[in-house]
Amino acid sequence: MKETPLIFEISKPGRKGYSLPECDVPKQDLSQIIGKDLLRTTPPNLPEVSELDAVRHYTKLSTRNHGVDSGFYPLGSCTMKYNPKMNEVVAGLDGFSKLHPYQNENSTQGALELMYSLSEMLAEITGMDQVSLQPSAGAHGELAGLMIIKAYHNNRNDFKRTKIIVPDSAHGTNPASSAVAGFQTIEVKSDANGEVDIECLKEIMNEEVAGLMLTNPNTLGLFEKNILEIAEIVHEKGGLLYYDGANLNAVMGIARPGDMGFDVVHLNLHKTFSTPHGGGGPGSGPVGVKEFLAPFLPVPVITKKDQDYHLDYDRPLSIGKIKAFYGNFGVMVKAYAYILSMGAEGLKNVSETAVLNANYIAAKLKDVYHLPYKRLCMHECVLSGVRQMKLGVSTLDIAKRLLDFGYHPPTVYFPLIVSEALMVEPTECESLETLDEFIEAMRTIAREAETDPEMVKGAPYTTVVSRLDEALAARKPVLRWKKDSEND
Amino acid sequence: MIIADDLKYTKTHEWVKVEGTKCYVGLTDYAQIHLGQIVFVDLPEVGDEFSAGDQFAEVESVKAVSEVYSPVTGTIEEINEELLDNPALLNEDAYANWLVIIEMTEAAETDRLMSPSEYRDLCDKLDEEAAH
Numbered sequence: 001m002k003e004t005p006l007i008f009e010i011s012k013p014g015r016k017g018y019s020l021p022e023c024d025v026p027k028q029d030l031s032q033i034i035g036k037d038l039l040r041t042t043p044p045n046l047p048e049v050s051e052l053d054a055v056r057h058y059t060k061l062s063t064r065n066h067g068v069d070s071g072f073y074p075l076g077s078c079t080m081k082y083n084p085k086m087n088e089v090v091a092g093l094d095g096f097s098k099l100h101p102y103q104n105e106n107s108t109q110g111a112l113e114l115m116y117s118l119s120e121m122l123a124e125i126t127g128m129d130q131v132s133l134q135p136s137a138g139a140h141g142e143l144a145g146l147m148i149i150k151a152y153h154n155n156r157n158d159f160k161r162t163k164i165i166v167p168d169s170a171h172g173t174n175p176a177s178s179a180v181a182g183f184q185t186i187e188v189k190s191d192a193n194g195e196v197d198i199e200c201l202k203e204i205m206n207e208e209v210a211g212l213m214l215t216n217p218n219t220l221g222l223f224e225k226n227i228l229e230i231a232e233i234v235h236e237k238g239g240l241l242y243y244d245g246a247n248l249n250a251v252m253g254i255a256r257p258g259d260m261g262f263d264v265v266h267l268n269l270h271k272t273f274s275t276p277h278g279g280g281g282p283g284s285g286p287v288g289v290k291e292f293l294a295p296f297l298p299v300p301v302i303t304k305k306d307q308d309y310h311l312d313y314d315r316p317l318s319i320g321k322i323k324a325f326y327g328n329f330g331v332m333v334k335a336y337a338y339i340l341s342m343g344a345e346g347l348k349n350v351s352e353t354a355v356l357n358a359n360y361i362a363a364k365l366k367d368v369y370h371l372p373y374k375r376l377c378m379h380e381c382v383l384s385g386v387r388q389m390k391l392g393v394s395t396l397d398i399a400k401r402l403l404d405f406g407y408h409p410p411t412v413y414f415p416l417i418v419s420e421a422l423m424v425e426p427t428e429c430e431s432l433e434t435l436d437e438f439i440e441a442m443r444t445i446a447r448e449a450e451t452d453p454e455m456v457k458g459a460p461y462t463t464v465v466s467r468l469d470e471a472l473a474a475r476k477p478v479l480r481w482k483k484d485s486e487n488d
Numbered sequence: 489m490i491i492a493d494d495l496k497y498t499k500t501h502e503w504v505k506v507e508g509t510k511c512y513v514g515l516t517d518y519a520q521i522h523l524g525q526i527v528f529v530d531l532p533e534v535g536d537e538f539s540a541g542d543q544f545a546e547v548e549s550v551k552a553v554s555e556v557y558s559p560v561t562g563t564i565e566e567i568n569e570e571l572l573d574n575p576a577l578l579n580e581d582a583y584a585n586w587l588v589i590i591e592m593t594e595a596a597e598t599d600r601l602m603s604p605s606e607y608r609d610l611c612d613k614l615d616e617e618a619a620h
Contacts, residue, residue, distance in 0.1 A: 370619060372618075372620075384618070386615075386618050386619045387619070394524075396524070396550075413551040413552060416552055418618075419522070419618035420618075470525070470550045471525035471526075471527050471550055471576070474527035474528065474548075474550060475527045475528070475575065475576070
């Protein structure tokens with residue numbers, strides 16, 4: 001394969017992909033209709049190509065993508081599981097895809113029923129009482145959840161709670177959401193087991209803290225065994241517990257955030273419930289709450305009266321609307337289809353297999369890669385490239401070399417508390433053969449780091465472009481194509 | 489990894505060079521190696537005041553964004569503007585490129601900083617922990 005020119009670079013003046021007949025109606029002067037000041041005087045700088053040129057160009061680019069449909073994608077913390085095609089078929093049914101959000105309730109009962117039922121299912125899976133499907137993705141769900149926490153405290157005239165506690169292993173979105181919601185973020189450290197340091201939490205937990213955000217299993221892929229004690233410490237001082245659902249794929253049908261003491265959760269339908277993401281979105285980040293927080297959920301809330309479904313806007317304590325209409329409906333349809341086709345036992349089996357697969361990879365690689373936390377992991381395992389680093393081969397080099405084997409690399413350099421981290425999340429979808437091939441590739445790279453480090457440091461070799469200069473790209477980004485004459 | 493003999497160090501990987509009441513602050517070689525290629529440096533404004541331990545700057549590498557903490561209490565007297573245009577200088581020579589000069593208000597604070605040998609012990613310990 002070779003580099004593909006940009007569509008602007010194959011442009012030829014006058015070439016076009018359409019032909020229109022002569023205009024047979026009276027022409028109107030545009031400046032009379034629109035106004036001269038609003039009309040452009042120079043033609044837009046668009047590429048001029050034939051239809052075939054355009055089709056070939058984009059078809060070629062589409063083959064340069066790596067998705068879960070084309071290969072193994074063990075991107076830790078992202079749950080890049082397979083998205084069954086049946087979900088797409090269901091979401092594409094006319095009754096769903098051709099609805100208009102301004103249609104009246106009478107003509108959209110089916111869609112409302114689907115959303116109502118999906119909310120109930122998600123509430124059951126997470127152990128919460130009510131769920132809003134409105135947030136558009138994970139971080140948006142976090143923000144909605146934190147706004148609910150804030151509204152709750154404010155409604156009790158408790159205005160001194162200005163802080164949110166976030167573990168040092170957390171996703172970067174947690175402190176970011178906390179800041180956007182107007183809180184100050186304080187960090188709780190992880191202990192030697194990779195879990196929340198209980199003593200540290202006791203020290204920083206006080207009545208200025210609105211809540212604690214926690215992912216369980218956490219970003220090290222480890223279950224927070226002390227969660228009940230953590231919940232007690234936070235609740236005792238009047239704070240609330242927020243569950244980041246990024247890692248729910250590890251515990252479905254086995255443990256529920258609601259039973260662990262969490263008051264608010266968000267889920268990522270695009271991770272756990274098998275709807276496309278990673279450039280293919282959009283996502284969906286439902287937020288679920290315990291009963292005492294239900295009055296603060298975003299409007300509208302879908303309610304059921306007798307056999308009819310309604311959009312309830314009359315919620316005086318609600319944090320308000322946080323998304324146009326009712327969220328990303330098509331994503332909800334796919335998640336609903338997924339849950340129904342898996343069933344309760346199926347979802348439990350998903351989590352068991354996801355955990356088994358991650359532990360299999362950890363067990364098969366721990367003699368060649370450093371395993372910082374030596375205990376059973378959940379749905380992902382965090383390895384470290386520190387041994388290879390001593391040979392001059394960094395985790396980034398290992399990730400680049402994996403491209404030559406046809407894999408999307410794992411998440412690297414995250415979580416931040418693990419030096420040279422390599423975070424592998426295989427998901428439940430992969431066969432033993434796929435896992436073994438990946439393990440063999442990782443072992444080959446570890447061998448190369450010892451016998452031929454330059455080989456790894458120069459990777460990748462089989463991709464369209466070789467090693468890109470990431471630092472230069474960040475320091476001097478080229479954000480758009482410019483004509484030669486513009487570059488002067 | 490280089491640890492310069494004529495400097496003092498913090499446990500958060502800043503180096504400090506004291507000249508009278510002036511204090512040059514930079515990032516250590518250990519820090520730049522672990523950060524990887526640095527792509528962006530955010531420095532405070534001249535005149536900003538910080539207490540010892542306050543975050544006063546941010547450096548962003550291809551891996552992550554990291555905070556830089558003030559080793560002493562005082563006022564920013566000068567910032568190294570060259571780094572704003574060319575953050576790679578920190579990777580080229582960590583000790584030749586200071587981030588800021590702080591006019592100290594409590595000069596005795598520098599006594600609490602680490603000596604080169606103490607700092608070397610800290611780095612060795614951190615490397616050992618990472619491989620544990």
